[in-house]
Structures are given as structure tokens and as C-alpha cells.
Amino acid sequence: MKSIATLIAAGSLLAALANAQTPRYTVTDLGTFGGNFSVAFGINNAGRVGGTAALPNGNAYAFLTGIAKTDLGTLGGPNSQAGGPNGADQLAILSETSTPDPLKEDFCGFGDHLTCLGALWNGVMTALPTLGGNNAMAAALNNRGQVIGVAENSTIDKLCPSPQVLDYEAAVWGPAPGQIQGLPPLPGDTVGFALGINDLGQVVGSSGTCANTVVTAVGLFVGPHAVLWENGAVTDLGNLGGKTMGKAGAINSRGEVAGFSDVPDGSVHSFLWTKDAGMQDLGALGADVLGDPAGINNSTQVVGGSCDDSGNCRGFLWQNKVLSDLNDLIPADSPLYLMYGLGINDAGEIVGFALQNSTGEVHAYLATPVRGKASGESATPAAHVETSPKSLPENVRQMLRQRLPFGRFGAGPR
Numbered sequence: 001m002k003s004i005a006t007l008i009a010a011g012s013l014l015a016a017l018a019n020a021q022t023p024r025y026t027v028t029d030l031g032t033f034g035g036n037f038s039v040a041f042g043i044n045n046a047g048r049v050g051g052t053a054a055l056p057n058g059n060a061y062a063f064l065t066g067i068a069k070t071d072l073g074t075l076g077g078p079n080s081q082a083g084g085p086n087g088a089d090q091l092a093i094l095s096e097t098s099t100p101d102p103l104k105e106d107f108c109g110f111g112d113h114l115t116c117l118g119a120l121w122n123g124v125m126t127a128l129p130t131l132g133g134n135n136a137m138a139a140a141l142n143n144r145g146q147v148i149g150v151a152e153n154s155t156i157d158k159l160c161p162s163p164q165v166l167d168y169e170a171a172v173w174g175p176a177p178g179q180i181q182g183l184p185p186l187p188g189d190t191v192g193f194a195l196g197i198n199d200l201g202q203v204v205g206s207s208g209t210c211a212n213t214v215v216t217a218v219g220l221f222v223g224p225h226a227v228l229w230e231n232g233a234v235t236d237l238g239n240l241g242g243k244t245m246g247k248a249g250a251i252n253s254r255g256e257v258a259g260f261s262d263v264p265d266g267s268v269h270s271f272l273w274t275k276d277a278g279m280q281d282l283g284a285l286g287a288d289v290l291g292d293p294a295g296i297n298n299s300t301q302v303v304g305g306s307c308d309d310s311g312n313c314r315g316f317l318w319q320n321k322v323l324s325d326l327n328d329l330i331p332a333d334s335p336l337y338l339m340y341g342l343g344i345n346d347a348g349e350i351v352g353f354a355l356q357n358s359t360g361e362v363h364a365y366l367a368t369p370v371r372g373k374a375s376g377e378s379a380t381p382a383a384h385v386e387t388s389p390k391s392l393p394e395n396v397r398q399m400l401r402q403r404l405p406f407g408r409f410g411a412g413p414r
Contacts (some may be wrong), residue, residue, distance in 0.1 A: 042084015
């Protein structure tokens with residue numbers, strides 16, 4: 001029998017090897033359109049990034065990076081945002097229009113009470129239909145031109161919290177122009193939303209009732225049941241022991257799903273789900289109470305955000321069964337503190353949003369892997385490994401509280 005000392009040494013070696021395989025990153029600030037914030041929601045394998053960036057007047061427009069960052073405009077309203085582009089540089093868009101919502105809803109959550117619609121950008125922005133209601137949001141798309149998101153139907157639901165009036169469903173648009181299909185929620189549920197789709201047409205999201213499910217463009221997507229839709233049929237992916245919160249946020253081409261679930265102590269952990277192994281608990285960083293995966297690539301690298309009970313968040317990378325703070329993988333003197341990873345491509349490039357340390361503004365970023373000794377000192381990780389997230393400015397913490405499921409189902413920040 002091996003001695004305890006031998007086993008401990010072997011475990012330390014395995015941990016060291018896992019850390020040695022973790023890539024280091026350089027970070028690029030993607031800037032704004034003259035305002036004080038921007039967010040990058042996704043990146044394709046060509047390295048082009050989609051997101052939203054603020055104008056000097058505080059409104060925010062969808063963007064696509066290339067040689068320069070392109071302002072994609074809106075459907076006539078003050079705000080829009082884009083998900084990550086597909087291989088053809090098409091983007092799923094959600095945009096306010098100039099039309100006041102006839103039911104005075106605030107479906108997109110910008111506070112303007114304007115009708116909000118999903119759109120496809122393919123050089124021009126084309127509005128997508130709803131399922132009979134007034135509003136919709138497009139969140140992502142695949143290389144087949146299928147767009148997914150959420151669309152209102154015409155059912156008035158008294159359980160909806162004000163100002164929401166109508167039920168909504170996960171939706172798939174295309175690939176034919178004008179085509180829309182509603183995806184059913186789980187039996188007993190009445191609403192749902194979709195956040196991810198792969199090239200096989202598998203869709204992931206959440207299912208619930210209008211009373212316990214929240215959908216807003218500003219970042220709050222929360223429901224009780226993480227689900228997968230395949231060929232129009234819905235499957236409950238299970239949970240990590242909790243019963244009130246579950247969301248599948250991303251799926252890769254291997255059918256691997258990243259999301260979150262509450263656990264019995266009331267905190268929320270990241271998970272990785274596969275058809276063969278089911279749901280694996282990825283936890284959260286340190287003593288954080290929320291782990292929220294938002295992106296997964298075909299190498300099973302998962303990115304997201306990990307937050308403490310005061311609303312301070314830091315980006316994470318999970319790979320090779322190791323969960324790492326993204327800020328420990330970038331230069332120690334980086335001008336940015338990476339708060340969330342929202343997308344990752346097959347080259348391991350990561351996008352999300354970060355705190356600009358010198359100004360306190362929130363900016364979109366691109367983190368690029370630097371591999372090998374030839375990459376130089378810029379790849380040196382931070383010298384101190386943080387056991388807790390950085391204390392963020394109160395205005396930034398307030399923004400995160402508005403966008404994240406703190407307090408919604410019992411995991412409230414102080």
C-alpha cells in the first residue's frame with residue numbers, strides 16, 4: 001500500500017501539472033463608443049467579437065470588431081446589443097425600437113418601456129418575428145444561420161411580476177427568412193428562454209413559470225430548470241441538489257453544456273453536463289456564493305464569473321478539472337481586472353467585461369493565450385493568487401446586483 005506521503009506528493013504533482021497546462025493571457029481593452037462601459041458577449045474562431053458599447057449620451061449600440069470596431073446601430077430605439085458572431089460574421093441582435101410598448105412592459109430591461117425585438121445582422125439589421133406578443137430578444141446563432149433567444153406569445157399571465165404581462169417562450173428563428181419556432185417549456189412550466197445553440201441545432205436554456213423566471217437584456221436570465229432542446233423536444237438536465245435555480249448557458253459542438261444550479265446551502269455552483277456523465281459540479285472560486293458559466297468551447301474550456309455575497313465578481317476559466325481566477329493568468333500590472341468571461345473560441349481566446357482600474361469604468365476585453373517561453377514576460381501570471389475577489393466600486397457592484405441572480409432565490413449580497 002502506498003504511504004500517505006506518497007499519495008500527497010502524487011496529488012501535488014498532478015495539481016502542478018494541471019496548473020502548468022493552464023495558458024497565460026495578454027489582455028486587450030476593446031474600448032467604448034465614447035461612453036463609460038462596454039461588454040463583449042462572444043467571439044468566433046476568426047477572432048471577431050460581438051457586444052455592446054456605450055455612446056457619450058449613455059445609450060449603447062451593438063458592435064462587431066474587425067479591422068475596427070463597427071457600430072451596428074439599432075432598430076430605431078436607443079439601445080441594442082449583439083451576441084458572438086458565427087463563422088460568416090452574422091450576429092444575433094436584440095434592439096429597442098422607437099415604439100412604446102402597448103402594455104407598458106419593459107421586456108428588455110433598459111427602463112425605456114419601448115418595444116424590443118430580436119434581429120439578425122448580416123451586413124444590415126433585419127427584425128425577427130415574435131410568437132404573437134410584442135417583444136423578443138435574439139441571443140446567439142450557429143453556423144447554419146439558426147438564431148435563438150426568447151419571444152413573447154399572446155398569453156396574459158397574472159403570475160408575471162409587474163410590468164411583465166405576457167408569457168414568453170424559447171425561440172428558434174430560421175434558417176429560412178421569417179421562420180420562427182417556439183420551444184416548449186417542461187411539463188407544468190409556462191415560460192422559457194434559450195441562450196445557446198450548436199451546429200447540430202441543439203439548444204440550451206431554462207424553463208419555469210412567469211413568477212420564477214426572469215429575462216432582461218441587461219444580463220439577468222434566471223429560471224428554475226436547466227434544459228436542453230433537441231429536435232423540438234425538451235429535456236430537464238437536473239440539478240446539483242437545489243430546487244429553485246437552474247440555467248444552461250452554453251453548449252459546444254460535442255453536446256457538452258455549461259450552466260449553473262443552486263445547491264442545498266443556497267449558493268449557486270457552475271456545472272458541466274454531458275449525456276454520458278450527467279451533471280458535474282464545478283463549484284465557485286474560494287468562498288464565493290455564485291459560479292456562473294457563460295461560454296464553452298470544443299476543448300471543454302469553460303468561462304464565466306464567480307461572485308462573493310457582497311456582489312464582487314471575478315472571471316474564471318475551468319479546464320482539465322481545474323478552476324482558475326482569470327486575474328491570476330494575466331500580467332500582474334494589467335490595467336484591467338477581469339470581472340466576467342462571457343465567451344471563448346476554439347483558440348482559447350476569451351471575451352467578457354472588466355474593470356478599468358484607472359477610471360473605474362467597465363470595458364469589454366479580449367484575453368489572448370500566450371504559449372511557450374518565446375512569448376516573454378508579458379505572459380507572467382500575477383504573483384499573488386487571490387483567495388477572494390477584488391472589492392469593486394459600489395457603482396459597479398450595484399450594476400452586477402442588477403444583472404445577476406443575487407437575492408432572486410436566496411443568495412443575496414449584503
